[in-house]
Every structure is written in C-alpha cells, then in structure tokens.
Amino acid sequence: MMTIFALKESEDIGLELGTLGISFVNDAFTELLECRSFLQHSYAHAYFRFASLLGGENDSNREIEKLSLEHWQSKLEMILEQLSNAVVRSQSLYK
Numbered sequence: 001m002m003t004i005f006a007l008k009e010s011e012d013i014g015l016e017l018g019t020l021g022i023s024f025v026n027d028a029f030t031e032l033l034e035c036r037s038f039l040q041h042s043y044a045h046a047y048f049r050f051a052s053l054l055g056g057e058n059d060s061n062r063e064i065e066k067l068s069l070e071h072w073q074s075k076l077e078m079i080l081e082q083l084s085n086a087v088v089r090s091q092s093l094y095k
Contacts, residue, residue, distance in 0.1 A: 028087040035080050042073055 050066045053059070 025087060025090060028083075028090070032080065032084055032087060035076070035083075039073065039076055039080065042069070042076075046070070046073070 046066065046069050049069075050062060053062060053066060
C-alpha cells in the first residue's frame, strides 16, 4: 500500500514526466479498490464475530473489541475518502 509520502512523490514525478502520471492514477485507483474491498469484508467479519452480542449476551471484552473495530473501520473510511479525493484531484491534472 502506498504511503502519503510515496503518493506525493509519485504525483510530483507524474507532473514532470506526463505519461507516468497516468500510470500513477491507475495504480492509485487499484490501491483504493483493494482498500475498499478490505473495508467491505471487515463489515462482514464484524457481523459474524460479534453476532452473539446481538442476542443480548453481555461480554465486556467482546464489547470493547467491537467498539475498537468500529473505531478503526471509521478511521479507515475517512482516510480512504481523503485518498480518493487526492486521486481525483491528481487525475484532473492529466485531462
């Protein structure tokens, strides 16, 4: 997965070299799709992992684990949205 630094560095190189910019945008979309797929599967995992909590079973450790997972899912959603916006902005430079 690309880091923010690699994203910025690739964007600068793409601006200078033209066709590499298109390659960067394509690679960025591929990364975004993989991250979104991971996030999508994490929802299914959480549903089955914490299904017993839906029945009213009170296990504080599992409840804490569930809240932690939901917190990280939310953070990942936010970061994916920011990366998606960055890719769209960089894509508009090559049109």
